[in-house]
Amino acid sequence: MSDLTGVELAIEARGLVKRFDGFTAVDGVDISVPKGSIFGILGPNGAGKTTTLRMLLGIIDPDEGYRRVLGAERPTDVARRIGYLPEERGLYPAMKAYEAIGFLAALRGVPLKEGRRKGRELLEEHGLGYAADRQIRQMSKGMAQTVQLLGTLVHQPDLVVFDEPFSGLDALNQGKLERMIRALAARGTTVIFSTHVIAHAERLCDRIAIIAGGKVPFAGPVDLARDRLRPQVRLETRDQDGPWRAALPADARHEGAFWYFTLPETGVEPLLRALIEGNAGILSLSIERAGLHDAFVAIAGEAAARALEESEGEAR
Numbered sequence: 454m455s456d457l458t459g460v461e462l463a464i465e466a467r468g469l470v471k472r473f474d475g476f477t478a479v480d481g482v483d484i485s486v487p488k489g490s491i492f493g494i495l496g497p498n499g500a501g502k503t504t505t506l507r508m509l510l511g512i513i514d515p516d517e518g519y520r521r522v523l524g525a526e527r528p529t530d531v532a533r534r535i536g537y538l539p540e541e542r543g544l545y546p547a548m549k550a551y552e553a554i555g556f557l558a559a560l561r562g563v564p565l566k567e568g569r570r571k572g573r574e575l576l577e578e579h580g581l582g583y584a585a586d587r588q589i590r591q592m593s594k595g596m597a598q599t600v601q602l603l604g605t606l607v608h609q610p611d612l613v614v615f616d617e618p619f620s621g622l623d624a625l626n627q628g629k630l631e632r633m634i635r636a637l638a639a640r641g642t643t644v645i646f647s648t649h650v651i652a653h654a655e656r657l658c659d660r661i662a663i664i665a666g667g668k669v670p671f672a673g674p675v676d677l678a679r680d681r682l683r684p685q686v687r688l689e690t691r692d693q694d695g696p697w698r699a700a701l702p703a704d705a706r707h708e709g710a711f712w713y714f715t716l717p718e719t720g721v722e723p724l725l726r727a728l729i730e731g732n733a734g735i736l737s738l739s740i741e742r743a744g745l746h747d748a749f750v751a752i753a754g755e756a757a758a759r760a761l762e763e764s765e766g767e768a769r
């Protein structure tokens with residue numbers, strides 16, 4: 454039984470397929486996003502993230518499959534309840550920051566005057582009050598991006614869709630955005646975003662979909678992805694050799710003062726017993742879940758992991 458039985462979903466997509474001139478960009482994607490959760494679509498450049506998000510938004514229709522967004526089978530019917538930050542950023546350069554937010558609000562049905570007023574409020578709230586009357590063309594790229602982000606939130610959407618929201622932001626603003634995303638989820642807004650940076654998905658998401666070559670080899674809780682790999686042991690001993698060494702798997706690595714190896718299938722107790730009885734003189738021992746990076750390699754394969762690293766490199 455799925456762990457989502459009985460959970461209210463903001464997005465439910467089954468078997469989404471999108472082809473462009475015979476090329477299959479998205480090849481049977483299933484996605485379930487619980488209401489009020491943070492969901493990440495993680496994959497390298499060209500994996501099909503943007504195409505998937507655009508199908509969820511109703512900007513393009515799938516060739517096959519089905520999606521239900523905020524209860525609607527045609528996502529455009531609920532467009533006013535959705536906030537969307539596209540991958541290509543862009544605001545009118547001549548508009549002032551508060552006007553740009555008002556303009557985006559108007560596109561989602563908020564009266565212009567009210568949107569502009571809210572624009573000033575939001576800018577104030579996010580430490581950009583001093584720049585409310587500054588034209589977009591006079592702003593740094595990161596600042597303009599923050600203004601655009603606020604413009605996706607001004608109508609208080611129930612669902613926000615961010616395409617690569619962290620790219621183009623410096624570390625400080627990335628941190629701010631992470632806090633903003635957590636705050637949105639804390640007040641019940643559903644957030645779905647795409648990224649090719651594992652750390653963002655690992656830190657922020659309740660659930661992820663790993664996408665590579667248009668397919669989703671894993672979708673579910675981040676912890677479940679990490680549990681695909683056995684936990685890792687780090688061991689420090691008093692002596693470097695002794696009968697206890699027989700308790701370590703053959704591929705245990707020795708680096709600095711530590712041994713690193715995968716926790717044997719037999720579990721913690723037999724390992725501890727063998728180490729103690731073998732007189733290891735344990736100085737420290739930690740057992741940790743695999744990180745999402747290793748899980749990604751195990752799930753999507755070495756090639757996809759390399760492509761992901763290249764995507765990260767390009768974005769820097």
Ligand SMILES: Nc1ncnc2c1ncn2[C@@H]1O[C@H](COP(=O)(O)OP(=O)(O)OP(=O)(O)O)[C@@H](O)[C@H]1O
Nearest residue numbers: 473474478496497498499500501502503504505540
């Ligand atoms: N309108 C289009 N016409 C033709 N091919 C397209 C179109 N849109 C996307 N593709 C192709 O579909 C594949 C998936 O693209 P998509 O933009 O969804 O990937 P992505 O994971 O968002 O990657 P990126 O991070 O580089 O944007 C790519 O090979 C891309 O070239």
